[in-house]
Amino acid sequence: MTALITPVQSPARVSRPPQPETAVMLTDISAAYASGQSVLTDVNFSIALGERTAIVGPNGAGKSTLFKVIVGLMPHLTGEVLVHGHSHHAGDCPSIGYVPQREAIDWSFPVTVSEVVLMGRVKEIGWFRRAGRADHEAAEAALDQVGLSALAEHSINELSGGQQQRVFIARALAQRADVLLLDEPFSGVDVEAQAGIFDILDTLHEQGVTVLLSTHDLQSATTRFDRLILLNRRVVADGPARSVLSPERLAAAYGGRLTFWQDGAPITVTADDCCP
Amino acid sequence: MSLLDPFQYTFMLRGLAAAAVVGVVCAVVGSFVILRGMAFFSDALAHAILPGVAVAYLIGGAGGPLLWGALGAGIITALGVGFITRGGKLKEDTAIGVIFAGVFALGIALISSLRSYSVDLAHILFGNILAITNTDLLTIIGFSVLILGCLAAFYKEFVIISFDPTHAASLRLPSEPLRYLLLVLVALTVVVSLQTVGAGLMTAMLITPAATGYLLSRRLSRMMLIAALVGAGSGVVGLYLSYYVRIASGAAIALTTTACFAVAWGITRLRRH
Numbered sequence: 001m002t003a004l005i006t007p008v009q010s011p012a013r014v015s016r017p018p019q020p021e022t023a024v025m026l027t028d029i030s031a032a033y034a035s036g037q038s039v040l041t042d043v044n045f046s047i048a049l050g051e052r053t054a055i056v057g058p059n060g061a062g063k064s065t066l067f068k069v070i071v072g073l074m075p076h077l078t079g080e081v082l083v084h085g086h087s088h089h090a091g092d093c094p095s096i097g098y099v100p101q102r103e104a105i106d107w108s109f110p111v112t113v114s115e116v117v118l119m120g121r122v123k124e125i126g127w128f129r130r131a132g133r134a135d136h137e138a139a140e141a142a143l144d145q146v147g148l149s150a151l152a153e154h155s156i157n158e159l160s161g162g163q164q165q166r167v168f169i170a171r172a173l174a175q176r177a178d179v180l181l182l183d184e185p186f187s188g189v190d191v192e193a194q195a196g197i198f199d200i201l202d203t204l205h206e207q208g209v210t211v212l213l214s215t216h217d218l219q220s221a222t223t224r225f226d227r228l229i230l231l232n233r234r235v236v237a238d239g240p241a242r243s244v245l246s247p248e249r250l251a252a253a254y255g256g257r258l259t260f261w262q263d264g265a266p267i268t269v270t271a272d273d274c275c276p
Numbered sequence: 277m278s279l280l281d282p283f284q285y286t287f288m289l290r291g292l293a294a295a296a297v298v299g300v301v302c303a304v305v306g307s308f309v310i311l312r313g314m315a316f317f318s319d320a321l322a323h324a325i326l327p328g329v330a331v332a333y334l335i336g337g338a339g340g341p342l343l344w345g346a347l348g349a350g351i352i353t354a355l356g357v358g359f360i361t362r363g364g365k366l367k368e369d370t371a372i373g374v375i376f377a378g379v380f381a382l383g384i385a386l387i388s389s390l391r392s393y394s395v396d397l398a399h400i401l402f403g404n405i406l407a408i409t410n411t412d413l414l415t416i417i418g419f420s421v422l423i424l425g426c427l428a429a430f431y432k433e434f435v436i437i438s439f440d441p442t443h444a445a446s447l448r449l450p451s452e453p454l455r456y457l458l459l460v461l462v463a464l465t466v467v468v469s470l471q472t473v474g475a476g477l478m479t480a481m482l483i484t485p486a487a488t489g490y491l492l493s494r495r496l497s498r499m500m501l502i503a504a505l506v507g508a509g510s511g512v513v514g515l516y517l518s519y520y521v522r523i524a525s526g527a528a529i530a531l532t533t534t535a536c537f538a539v540a541w542g543i544t545r546l547r548r549h
Contacts, residue, residue: 073445088448098446109311109439110496119436123447128429155494171443181446 023049023179023210024070028079031062031069039065041234043079047212052205052224055214056244057231058254063214064101066231067181070212071098083179095123097172099165099182107157113167114152117142120175135174142173146200162193169200180204182213198224218245282519290413291405291472295511295529298469298481301420303507304427305465306486307500308458312438315483316369317357320376322466322478324353326383329400329470333390343415346470350463353379358459403474403526405515412471419468423461434458435496472511473526480530481507488533488540506536 025046032038039062047053055063068074070081072088081087084094097120120142121135131139143149146166151159156167165185172180186194201211201224213225222228228244230237232253237244282288309318328349332342357375361368387397399407408416427434437444437451437458444451466478473481489503514529521528 068442068445071442071446072448073442096446098442100440100442104442105440106311110490110494110499111435111439112495115435115496116439119432119440119443122432122436122449125432127433130432157494175447 021049022082023047023051023084024212025082025085026070026079027082029066029069029076029081030078031065031074031076033065039233040069040076043231043235045229045235045238047210047227050205050208050210051226052201052211053213053227053229054225055212055229055231056218056253057214057216057236059216061216061232061253063216063231064183067098067183067212067214070181071096094178095175097169097175097177097180099168099172099180099185101183102161102164102188104183105164107164109156111156112152113148113154113156113159114139114143116156116167117170117174120171120173120177123175138174138176139170142170143167145173145203146170147196160193161188162190162196165189165193165197166200169197173204177209179210179212182211184214184216186215186217218250282516287406287408288515288519290408290410291515291525292512294405294408294413294416295472295515296508297416297420298472299485299507299509299511300504301423301465302469302481303485303489303503304424304500305462306482306507307489307496307503308427308434308438309462309482310486310490311496312458314462315479317372318462318466318482319479320372321350321354321357321463322470322475322482323380323383324376325350325463325467325470326380326400326475327386328352328383330383330386330390333396334386343412343467343470346467347464349379350467351460354459354463355456358456399474400470401474401476402524403470403472403477405472405525405529408471416468416471419464423464423468426457426461430454430457473529477526477530480533481511484530484533484537485510488537491537491540491544506533510536 026043029040029043030038031040043066055066057063065074069076070083072081083096086094117139118131118135121131121138124138125131125135140149140152143152146169148163148166148170151163156164159167165182169180169182185197189197201213204211222241222245225241227239228237228241229235230244230249230253236253237246237249306318309315325346326349328345328347329342330345331349332345335341335345353375357368357372360366360371360375366374384397387393387400390396433444433449433454436447436449437454441451444454462482465482466475469478469481485503485507486499488506489499489501492502493499510532511529514532515525517532518525518528
């Protein structure tokens, strides 16, 4: 084990009272599918305001589940989720923008690009009302920021993969989200479109938006993110990219190995060498 | 024989009015039904209101509170399916298949104890649009206004929970109550449409016009408009034609919506080439 590896934060270190500078804080989170199968165990981390973090891990590591728990779409069995210091049950929870996995969306749904972006304004519009001028202006500005103004009246199924991702980022912008979650935004997106998405995320970073992104593509995550959280049903490693992506850590997350914790320090036990 | 012949009969005029109103409501509600993949659910629901109708029949005969019986059964089953499929233990269509066949059989069993069994069953299954009274028509219009009003009031929320449930959750929208409301609206629509095409041909009003609109437009509002025109138009044209062709009015209406769909499908094929 090299000295470069930052030890995973133990639950004891994370379980402190919510700090105002914390955007997202997860304490002892575990979650399971409706079938009872466990997905996440003892997940602990906290994301600072404005921090850019990538959650990396193999398929089936529980990345989407983790995001659903943060958003409040899926219940967690234990622990606590705080977004800007508020739990889901509090009334004045801050706004979370969610860019769903491409596979989670029915692209043949008959909506236009501008209609999707306007969906980000629903809370501002309020019940029993239609979108007003301010809402349309916010939607237009958001589309402009992601460079899709020309396609506003197009149907969403006419867009390329990268454009589809940008539409949902625009929706989060129109929503004026404090925290932006992107679930596998690079799947089915070419390198050029990927660069375009990164440019938008850079701008958001400058504006102080907290960005949390999940990907199984390690290459894209390493260069542009302040921090990586390596996930495989539990947090395998957490820290700057160069330290998290050590061979030992990757093997622990991607190979058939087991990782245990003792006094806050990770100990990797090689149980199997099946996957190089 | 004049082309205006059918219009001299009051029962025909009432039937035409009912067909037009029901055509619009079914098309608009049906648009959400097909976008949410609930076509099978709505068809099954149409059958599951049978025991409610039967019980109302047993209580009050032909003049009994049929509509309210159907309404009660419809809402109970809609909520029941919503509840049973919530845990995710059974796939939704499996649960629907099991529950509705049982409930439908219960309805047939109840109706079969009546003396006028075959006539009554035929009316419930295939509609009896020419027997619509003034009270029936007013009830249909009243419920239609209620259904369309609810859809208009919660339109943007219904679109969000149908298109992107995760976004609905991140906005803290009450997704579950909205989903149940939509189920109840589908049940109401089915009940209101029962007299026009009957339980057996319900999907011809609920699904076919909406599917036609879906083929012809990539925008939900326009899809609903086309669907409403197809639904109302088919209701009127189908009933009108049945006067001359001498076929069952419900079947005539259902065949007309199907013909509209076939034309729309042909248009989309041509567009692609």
